[in-house]
Amino acid sequence: MITVDLEETSVRDLNQRLHDLPGDTNERTWTVVNPGGRHALLAGLTLPLAVTVRGHVGYYCAGMNEAADVVIDGHAGVGVAENIMSGSVRVRGNASQAAAASGHGGLVVIEGDASARCGISMKGVDIVVGGSVGHMSAFMAQAGRLVVCGDAGGDLGDSLYEAVIYVQGTVASLGADCEEQPMADADRAAVAELLARAGIAGDPARFRRYGSARQLYHFHVDHADAY
Amino acid sequence: MDGNAPIRRSASFPPETIHEIQRAAAEGIYEIRGFGAKRRLPTFDDLVLLGASISRYPLEGYREKCATDVVIGARFAKKPLHLKIPITIAGMSFGALSATAKTALGRAATMMGTTTTTGDGGMTDEEREASSLLVYQVLPSRYGLNPRDLRRADAIEVVVGQGAKPGGGGMLLGQKITPRIAAMRALPAGIDQRSACRHPDWTGPDDLAIKIQELREITDWQKPIYVKVAAARPRYDVQLSVKSGADAIVLDGMQGGTGATQDVFIENVGIPTLPALREAVEALQELDMHRKVPLIISGGIRSGADVAKALAMGADAVSIGTAALIALDCNRPIHVADYAALGTAPGACHHCQTGRCPVGIATQDPALESRLDVDAAARRVRNYLSTMVLEAQTLARACGKSHLHNLEPEDLAALTVEAAAMAGVPLAGTGWIPGRY
Ligand SMILES: Cc1cc2nc3c(=O)[nH]c(=O)nc-3n(C[C@H](O)[C@H](O)[C@H](O)COP(=O)(O)O)c2cc1C
Ligand code: SF4
Numbered sequence: 001m002i003t004v005d006l007e008e009t010s011v012r013d014l015n016q017r018l019h020d021l022p023g024d025t026n027e028r029t030w031t032v033v034n035p036g037g038r039h040a041l042l043a044g045l046t047l048p049l050a051v052t053v054r055g056h057v058g059y060y061c062a063g064m065n066e067a068a069d070v071v072i073d074g075h076a077g078v079g080v081a082e083n084i085m086s087g088s089v090r091v092r093g094n095a096s097q098a099a100a101a102s103g104h105g106g107l108v109v110i111e112g113d114a115s116a117r118c119g120i121s122m123k124g125v126d127i128v129v130g131g132s133v134g135h136m137s138a139f140m141a142q143a144g145r146l147v148v149c150g151d152a153g154g155d156l157g158d159s160l161y162e163a164v165i166y167v168q169g170t171v172a173s174l175g176a177d178c179e180e181q182p183m184a185d186a187d188r189a190a191v192a193e194l195l196a197r198a199g200i201a202g203d204p205a206r207f208r209r210y211g212s213a214r215q216l217y218h219f220h221v222d223h224a225d226a227y
Numbered sequence: 228m229d230g231n232a233p234i235r236r237s238a239s240f241p242p243e244t245i246h247e248i249q250r251a252a253a254e255g256i257y258e259i260r261g262f263g264a265k266r267r268l269p270t271f272d273d274l275v276l277l278g279a280s281i282s283r284y285p286l287e288g289y290r291e292k293c294a295t296d297v298v299i300g301a302r303f304a305k306k307p308l309h310l311k312i313p314i315t316i317a318g319m320s321f322g323a324l325s326a327t328a329k330t331a332l333g334r335a336a337t338m339m340g341t342t343t344t345t346g347d348g349g350m351t352d353e354e355r356e357a358s359s360l361l362v363y364q365v366l367p368s369r370y371g372l373n374p375r376d377l378r379r380a381d382a383i384e385v386v387v388g389q390g391a392k393p394g395g396g397g398m399l400l401g402q403k404i405t406p407r408i409a410a411m412r413a414l415p416a417g418i419d420q421r422s423a424c425r426h427p428d429w430t431g432p433d434d435l436a437i438k439i440q441e442l443r444e445i446t447d448w449q450k451p452i453y454v455k456v457a458a459a460r461p462r463y464d465v466q467l468s469v470k471s472g473a474d475a476i477v478l479d480g481m482q483g484g485t486g487a488t489q490d491v492f493i494e495n496v497g498i499p500t501l502p503a504l505r506e507a508v509e510a511l512q513e514l515d516m517h518r519k520v521p522l523i524i525s526g527g528i529r530s531g532a533d534v535a536k537a538l539a540m541g542a543d544a545v546s547i548g549t550a551a552l553i554a555l556d557c558n559r560p561i562h563v564a565d566y567a568a569l570g571t572a573p574g575a576c577h578h579c580q581t582g583r584c585p586v587g588i589a590t591q592d593p594a595l596e597s598r599l600d601v602d603a604a605a606r607r608v609r610n611y612l613s614t615m616v617l618e619a620q621t622l623a624r625a626c627g628k629s630h631l632h633n634l635e636p637e638d639l640a641a642l643t644v645e646a647a648a649m650a651g652v653p654l655a656g657t658g659w660i661p662g663r664y
Contacts, residue, residue, distance in 0.1 A: 015444050039437045044374055044445030059434070060441040064374040079428035082441075083372055098428040102369035104413065120427040121369055123413040140423060142413045159421070161414055217418040218401060 002027055007034040011041055018045055037077065042070055048087070062089045065106065081108045084125055090198075097134070100127050103144065109198040116153065119146045122163055128198035138165050139175065147194050149202050160212040166191050168207045179213040257491055259398060261323075261579025261589060263391055263484040263527065263549055268499045270482070270527055271536040273646030274639050275655065278625040286624040293620040294630040297544050299521045300382060300451020300474040303443070307451055307474075308360055308382055311340030312616050313544035313631055314534060316551055316608075317479075317525055318364045318384065318455070320346030322399050322408045323486025323579060325596040326353050328555055328588045328604070333357030335551075335608030339616075344384060344546075347397055347422050349411050350376040362453065365442065367396065368422035370412040374445055383442055383450050385435070385473075387426075387464070388457030390483030390526040393497040397422030398487050403582040405591045432467040439472045453477050458503030458526065459496070465510040469520050477546060478507050480526025484549035486589065487580035500526035500537075502649035508541030509651075517541060518632075531618020538619070539626075539634035540650060554611035555604045556586040562598070 004014050014032065021027060030051045035041055039058035042051055045068035053061070056074035066085045075093035084103040091099075094112035101117065103125025110118075110127070116134035119127050124143040132150030139155070141163035151169035158175020165178075166187065174180070191204040236242070250258070279285035286293060300307035316336050321329050323346065330353045336343040337359040344362040345354065349371020355361055363380030365372060377383060388394065399408075399420040409416035429438045439452050454468040455477035468476050480500025485493065497503075504524050511517035524537050525546035537545050549557075560573035565585035569578045579589035587598035623631050626638045640655035641647035647654040648661035 011444070012448075016447060019447060040441040040444040043441050046374070059437045060428070063441050064377070064445055066374060078434065078437075079441075082428045083369060083374075085373060101428040102372065104373065117427065121423065123369070139427075140421070161418075217415075 001029040001031060003031045003033060005033050006036060006038060006041075011038050015040070015043060018042065018047075018049065018051075021047055021049070023047060035074070039077070042068070045070070045087070056093070065089055075112070076110075080110075081106075081125075084108060094131070100125050103127070105144075107194075107197060109200070111200065113150065119144070119163070122146065126194055126197075128194050128200055130198075130200045132169065135172070136175070138163055138178075141165075145190060145194060147191055147198075147207070149195075149200060157210050157212070159216060160210075162212065164190075165210040166207040167210065168202060171208075171210070174210065177213050177216040178210055181209045181211045183207065183209045257489045259400070259487050259580050260490050260493070260577045261484070261486055261488075262493075262577035263482045264493050265577070266494055268482060268527075269501050269643065269646045269649055270499070271501065271533045273501070273643045274536050274641055274650055274652065276532075276535060276539065276622050276626055276634075276638050277640055279627045284627045286627055286629060288621060288624050291624065292629055293624050295616055295620065297521065297632070299453075299523075299544070302474045302520055303472065304382075304449060304451040304474050305447075306381075306449045308342065310342060310360070310544065312612065313538060313542075313619075314339075314528075314612055314615055315341050315362075315523060315544055315546045316343040317477075317483075317546040317548040318344035318346040318362070318386065319548055319552075320348040320399070320486060321351050321354065321411075322346075322348040322403060322591070323589060324552075325584075325587060325590050325599065326351055327596050327599045327601050328552070329354045330357045331555060331599065331601050331604035332551060332608060333361070334601070334605035335612060336360070338605070338609045339612045341612070342382065345376075345380075347399075348408060349373075350380070351411075355379060364455075366422065367424060367426045368412075369427065370414075370420075370422070377442070377450075378446055380450060382453060382474075383446070384453040384455050384477065385439065385442070386455045387435075388455070388459070388479070389485060390457045390479030390481050390497055390500070391485035392488045392492045393457030393459040393481075394424060395488065395492050395496070396424035400487060400580050400582070403580075403591050408591065432471050435467070436471040451475060453523070455479065457481075457483075458498050458500065461498075461503045461506040462510045465507045465522070466514060469511070469514055469516050473520060475521040475523060475543075476507070477523045477525065478503055479546075480504070480524070482527030483525055484552070485579075499649070500524060500528075501646060504537060504540050504542055505649065505651045511541075518543065531615040531620075532622060534615055534619040535622040535631065535634060536639065538623075538631050539638045540636060540652075543632065550611070551608055552588055554608045555588050556599065556607070557584075557588055559586055562586065 032053045035055040037058045043063040048067045052071045058077040062070040067087045076095045081089035082101045084106045086106040088107040090109040095114045100108040102121040111130040113131035118133040118137040120139045122141045128147045135153035138157045142161040148167045152171045154172040155175035157178030188204040342360040362382045366386045451474040453475040454473040456464040458480045481497035521543035523544045524542040562585040584590040639652040
């Protein structure tokens with residue numbers, strides 16, 4: 001295991017070192033200490049590395065991640081795992097706004113709460129939040145699944161496309177074109193599988209499903225009130 | 228009363244206005260269309276260049292050198308772009324345009340040693356292969372955004388706005404969404420695709436600075452990063468872009484073209500290219516960043532004269548969208564019946580949103596797309612770019628300049644009071660710049 005101390009090494013040097021690793025590297029397990037809320041940490045990883053950050057990170061930690069498994073043993077700033085393609089990012093604490101924004105794939109786990117716009121514009125990523133999510137979560141979410149074990153803030157799933165949202169607690173309000181839909185066996189299986197992958201306890205039977213009513217897929221004057 | 232009384236039309240309600248009111252009454256929705264603003268606006272036509280005479284030396288046309296190159300991205304990027312000409316091809320999405328049109332634009336730009344730009348919806352392999360220098364847009368929709376394309380781009384453009392719709396998002400109508408485009412955007416085929424008007428993970432200049440830092444980290448500080456803003460409040464936007472760490476700024480005036488936007492938006496939001504450019508140059512000068520952070524101006528650029536005047540006002544380069552499409556064949560009087568079927572005619576078409584482009588440019592229909600011969604189309608755009616450069620050089624030599632960038636406001640005069648005020652150059656025959664002296 002390699003340990004990098006960000007009091008001694010710059011974010012630039014750490015990221016460059018990780019980007020320069022050859023595909024067949026043996027240096028696969030990394031620990032980063034003293035992150036100090038720095039931004040763009042571990043952005044653009046491309047290899048199946050296991051990286052643990054001990055402490056809090058700033059904006060866009062693990063942005064555009066591919067293949068790597070990143071654990072943040074602390075809280076995360078805005079846009080953690082934004083545009084993630086594959087691999088996984090786990091936040092042991094809470095995450096700020098826009099967690100996993102526009103994520104295309106992979107798994108993002110937030111063990112605590114996530115702030116506003118969690119999963120905004122998501123395009124295929126799976127997100128599991130152990131706590132609650134803030135308002136406008138899954139705004140314009142296109143594909144992928146958002147599992148919320150706690151409560152959801154206002155305007156959940158506004159202008160939703162084909163992403164699916166599962167919430168165990170209460171939903172303050174649904175956004176335009178987002179509706180509650182029946183939970184089928186496949187949904188319960190999906191929630192069980194995602195909770196298991198996330199390592200978060202929960203009873204799939206207690207979750208409700210929210211999806212797109214698909215009324216706004218074609219702009220129509222009779223729906224003008226919805227906008 | 229004789230039978231020849233003149234028909235008296237209303238200035239407030241001309242036939243187009245009457246038609247639009249009745250169309251709205253029938254359909255209950257605004258018009259969405261392509262092309263740029265159609266109303267009359269102050270433009271570079273309202274400026275003239277002052278050729279050399281006794282007090283200035285001209286350079287010999289066809290003999291003495293007038294250089295045209297420009298470097299973009301030297302502020303922070305390890306690999307700045309060296310363009311041979313100060314004219315770039317603007318970002319136009321694959322989706323709005325056919326793959327053939329995108330390829331032709333890429334090849335033409337390559338032949339001329341300049342950049343072409345992706346657009347909303349991501350990068351295609353065809354476009355990457357065709358373009359030796361490709362700028363990759365990062366847009367609010369993030370459609371098709373991925374780190375692989377970020378790394379294989381030559382520069383990155385964070386799009387905040389477009390001149391056709393400052394503050395507005397986009398809409399690609401369902402009729403243009405083929406399975407390939409739907410897959411690139413991770414959306415179902417055939418639905419109207421809304422492109423967001425705000426970025427999902429940043430708001431405001433402080434966040435933008437960190438976003439740019441992240442993009443630099445992902446690409447190891449190699450690529451120039453541009454910020455593209457619509458001309459609404461260019462003074463603030465330019466200064467905030469500089470502060471956010473942009474290597475270059477693209478400023479798109481209200482004439483700027485679009486693939487599909489509400490007509491009311493195109494015609495009524497933003498300010499024209501002329502005053503936007505002056506404000507932007509002043510904003511850079513205030514920060515002592517003029518010529519250090521290159522300014523690329525777009526919106527209604529059509530000729531070498533426009534290029535020369537824009538550079539004289541202080542732009543470092545220009546970018547073209549609509550004019551490049553016109554060079555491809557847009558609005559050419561061929562397949563006239565197909566224009567008529569859209570309810571328009573060659574010379575007046577703005578129907579890119581329909582996907583039924585009569586000349587195969589703004590379409591995803593294979594039969595229509597095959598109307599554009601990619602080699603011939605690329606040659607036309609190359610010829611057009613080449614003509615613009617020759618025109619600009621001719622004008623610059625006449626003003627005694629050995630580089631297009633040596634043109635300066637002092638080489639300009641305005642023909643109208645409005646243009647004098649907006650461009651900040653004297654009204655011809657006077658020393659008067661309204662609002663200044
Ligand atoms: C068909 C079409 C599609 C466009 N798509 C995009 C786009 O995807 N992203 C973008 O930033 N601008 C887009 N634009 C705007 C251009 O990048 C550029 O700002 C504008 O065309 C410049 O003005 P001009 O058309 O008068 O040259 C598009 C323009 C056209 C004509
Ligand atoms: S000819 Fe084609 S590209 Fe030109 S305005 Fe019409 S539809 Fe658009």
